[in-house]
Amino acid sequence: MSDLGFNKIAFCVLGTGLALIGLNEASHAMFHHSEHEFPGYYVEVEEAGAAGPAVVEGPRDYGLLLAAADIAKGEEQHKKCVQCHNFDQGGADLQGPNLYGVLGRKIASHGVFKYSTGAGSLTEKGADGSVWDFEHLDHFIERPKGYAPATAMNFAGINSRITGLQDRMNLIAYLRTLGSESVPLPAPLPPQAAAPADGAAPPADGAAVPPADGAAPAAPGATPAPGAPAAPAPTAPAPAAPH
Numbered sequence: 001m002s003d004l005g006f007n008k009i010a011f012c013v014l015g016t017g018l019a020l021i022g023l024n025e026a027s028h029a030m031f032h033h034s035e036h037e038f039p040g041y042y043v044e045v046e047e048a049g050a051a052g053p054a055v056v057e058g059p060r061d062y063g064l065l066l067a068a069a070d071i072a073k074g075e076e077q078h079k080k081c082v083q084c085h086n087f088d089q090g091g092a093d094l095q096g097p098n099l100y101g102v103l104g105r106k107i108a109s110h111g112v113f114k115y116s117t118g119a120g121s122l123t124e125k126g127a128d129g130s131v132w133d134f135e136h137l138d139h140f141i142e143r144p145k146g147y148a149p150a151t152a153m154n155f156a157g158i159n160s161r162i163t164g165l166q167d168r169m170n171l172i173a174y175l176r177t178l179g180s181e182s183v184p185l186p187a188p189l190p191p192q193a194a195a196p197a198d199g200a201a202p203p204a205d206g207a208a209v210p211p212a213d214g215a216a217p218a219a220p221g222a223t224p225a226p227g228a229p230a231a232p233a234p235t236a237p238a239p240a241a242p243h
């Protein structure tokens, strides 16, 4: 092959290579390419629990919960109990005591039923005269052995993290229809019961709870007479500091 032929071929190869490199650079310059912080698609999801009503901590507002309870669904729930409990008025005890009228009944007090005894038992729970109110029933049915470690009720409880609370409220609302209608439904908790009224001074020792209408407290530094703050005379001149 002549030198000229070799040069031609070498020129073609070199030229092609240069052209490729040039194209590559040009495309990088034209199309912006950035590294992604997260590979793949990044879907933003709201933090679970931030706004959801999933888990209720603190005092349970039985007034609100029971007002929203579904008695028919509670009747469904009670099928989990019938293997061991009779719910008919005057019905026989089974493995567990008859539960007709259990809401409002003294704990471990039904007839001749032999309740668990000793530390952590239902007999002990009822020893101080406690009755099965909404709160006691809720906690017992949620986790019988958590409420009374020595209980003879061999039942895991109704404690699904998602539906447990609602299921129990429905069930307790149903139990109320079985001879316990006279037990009043609790009133909903007052909003922010724990928070003091705006700007209200903390009540002095032994002082009666002040009315929440912003009644002016006595002159700063004045010692309120015992029992005096309840006097409803906001227009009267301040009794303190006679001239």
Ligand code: HEC
Binding pocket: 077, 078, 080, 081, 082, 083, 084, 085, 095, 096, 097, 099, 102, 106, 107, 108, 109, 110, 114, 115, 116, 121, 122, 123, 132, 137, 140, 141, 150, 151, 152, 153, 154, 155, 158
């Ligand atoms: C496997 C049997 C069994 C099942 C299922 C069961 N219980 Fe019981 N239950 C018992 C026994 C036994 C006792 C007595 C416990 C004791 O003496 O400690 C009892 C006691 C009770 C008491 C106390 C009654 C009283 O007179 O003080 C309540 C309330 C109660 N059960 C509710 C329920 C509810 C509601 C369900 C269904 C969600 C249920 N139980 C399911 C066996 C059972």
